[in-house]
Amino acid sequence: MTTTEETKTAFSFQKRGRWIDHWEPDNAEFWENGGKKTARKNLIFSVFAENLGFSIWVIWGSVVTAMGAAGFDFLAGLGKGNPTAVSNALLLTSTPTLVGAALRIPYTFAIPRFGGRNFTVFSAGMLLLPALGLAWFINQPGTPMWVFMLLAALAGVGGGNFSSSMANINFFFPEGKKGAALGINAAGGNLGVAQTQLFVPLIITLGTHIMAKDAGGYRFGITLAVLMWIPFILIAMFGALRYMDSLSGAKSDGTSYKLALTNRHTWVMAILYIGTFGSFIGFSFAFPTLLKANFPDLAKISWMGTLGNLAFLGALVGSMSRPFGGWIADKLTGAKITLYVFAGMAVSTLLIMASLSAKNFPLYLISFLLLFVLTGVGNGSTYRMIPSIFSAESRRRASESGQDVSVALASAKRQAGAAIGVIGAVGASGGWLLQQALRLSNVHYHSMTPAFWGYAVAYLAMAGLTWWFYLRSSFAVGRAPSLAHANV
Incomplete structure (x- = not known):
């Protein structure tokens, strides 16, 4: 056995923390x-x-x-x-x-x-x-x-x-x-x-x-x-x-970050992640305030007030549905699930507006919980898309240039990792944008309805963006074949 092989197999678990060199x-x-x-x-x-x-x-x-x-x-x-x-x-x-x-x-x-x-x-x-x-x-x-x-x-x-x-x-x-x-x-x-x-x-x-x-x-x-x-x-x-x-x-890997930043799919996916994770974190922060402002009579019910007006349920179901989003995206492709998610989020938003108009708390809570579930599924499906997109692009470039596919795929993994960091940061900023829309709508119109109309339109636009880039049969990365068949 060579020295290198001995090093690879000699590693053993140590309970105490340390620097690990290999x-x-x-x-x-x-x-x-x-x-x-x-x-x-x-x-x-x-x-x-x-x-x-x-x-x-x-x-x-x-x-x-x-x-x-x-x-x-x-x-x-x-x-x-x-x-x-x-x-x-x-x-x-x-x-x-x-x-x-x-x-x-x-x-x-x-x-x-x-x-x-x-x-x-x-x-x-x-x-x-x-x-x-x-x-x-x-x-x-x-x-x-x-x-x-x-x-x-x-x-x-x-x-x-x-x-x-x-x-x-x-x-x-x-x-x-x-x-x-x-x-x-x-x-x-x-x-x-x-x-x-x-x-x-x-x-x-x-x-x-x-x-x-x-x-x-x-x-x-x-x-x-x-x-x-x-x-x-x-x-x-x-x-x-x-x-x-x-x-x-x-x-x-600075090179991978540069490549990821100049790749248009990093920014397309960042926009989609604004819609999924931005909505999850934005509504999670705002939900207790929305409940108290829109349904103040709930505070008179002692157990409801103790449970924070059930605000925790939104973040709970959104968190629990995230792994399911990744799992089902493996079965049906991330782009399809993401498209369905945005369509469902638009419908949920319309139901929220209907519940506010009717002052119907059960409908309001159910509609919001549905929206939270969909954001969680969307978080999982969009993350599933990222490595698939970079892998498909690398395969296309390797095919055109004659580059070794294994080398291209290794580079794709590094770029996807770099892109995830950028996409995560931009997506989280969507939570701030969402809450600012609520605040400005409330200040200028004394109503949150305009903000919710804006969300519904934005979700439909993101569904269209998903279809345009990742599902339509004529889509091509550069002059490559469609990514619609690349398990994105």
């Missing part, structure tokens, strides 16, 4: 001799840290609904549909979305630069700043709104955690297992939205019962709801430091 997960013997166990160990702690990142990222969606009762005048009257209060609430909930989207690109590059273990400790520790800051200033009744805007912006660091976590886990798993690992990682993070929207209202309600149903009681409840995350953040930091690993060979 990592070859696609080697079956290496994988079984400790590689698999090491990768799974890192996945577990990565999911835990990313889940907390989403929890802090989305926490403002639940906190703003109680801040008016806590004595902050700029949110007073939110439960009565006060246009100024609704606008301020949407401004506070949309700010973390925008910052989180912007941080996704630098967070992707941070893993090769600092190592997965080190950056996971750092990114988890950064969550302490918005949490402790909110816990302090929520107890200062005279605090102006701009301070809370800064704290909301700080919460955006939780959104950046998604990209660093996904980039890190991508290096640990072999090609045949990356899809499942990244799906678990993504779903685990997305579930952080649902758990926050479930537990934060519960803790706020508990705090007001412990103290009193006045401004001081609400401030105490919000403080408890924020501080409850601190022990988990500290556990995530400790777990990452002690048990996670960093890979010396996890290097960034």
Whole structure:
């Protein structure tokens, strides 16, 4: 046995975290001799840290609904549909979305630069700043709104955690297992939205019962709801430091990023991801505010108020349907599922408008839950399309130039990985755009109906975009045969 072969098979699992100089997960013997166990160990702690990142990222969606009762005048009257209060609430909930989207690109590059273990400790520790800051200033009744805007912006660091976590886990798993690992990682993070929207209202309600149903009681409840995350953040930091690993060979590929940025399909898919993930995260942030503003009488039902007006259900069903979207896209192709998703989202939006016109809460909730399910399916199907598109393009170019197909496909995988980082960042920014449309519609028309009409039109346009680029029989990448038959 040669020295190289001995190195490949000599790797063994170590419980304690460290720098790993040689990592070859696609080697079956290496994988079984400790590689698999090491990768799974890192996945577990990565999911835990990313889940907390989403929890802090989305926490403002639940906190703003109680801040008016806590004595902050700029949110007073939110439960009565006060246009100024609704606008301020949407401004506070949309700010973390925008910052989180912007941080996704630098967070992707941070893993090769600092190592997965080190950056996971750092990114988890950064969550302490918005949490402790909110816990302090929520107890200062005279605090102006701009301070809370800064704290909301700080919460955006939780959104950046998604990209660093996904980039890190991508290096640990072999090609045949990356899809499942990244799906678990993504779903685990997305579930952080649902758990926050479930537990934060519960803790706020508990705090007001412990103290009193006045401004001081609400401030105490919000403080408890924020501080409850601190022990988990500290556990995530400790777990990452002690048990996670960093890979010396996890290097960034600048060439692949340049190629991905100049490829038109990166930007077409970014637009489609604005429609799916942007809608998921945007409505997740806004849903508690929308429920309270549009159906204020629900607050009179004690158990409904305790459950945050059921807002957590949207993020829950959207998170759970994401893996299904990837699975069914494998069966029917991602482009077909994405087309159906956008058509369904347009119909769901029309049903939401009908429920608002009729003031029908059951129809409103069912329509929104359907919309959330479709965003989750669309998230899975669009991610499924990305590697297929780059693979089909590389095969076409290899055929035209005589390049070795295996070399072309290896390049396609690197470009697809780079494109996913860009597409994820642009898609998350769609959550900010969605909430701003709601806010401006409410300010200028004292109604959210114009915004929902805009969403319906946008979803139909995205369905048309999907068909035009990836399903019509005459489509060609350059002068290549149609991608409609390339399992996109």
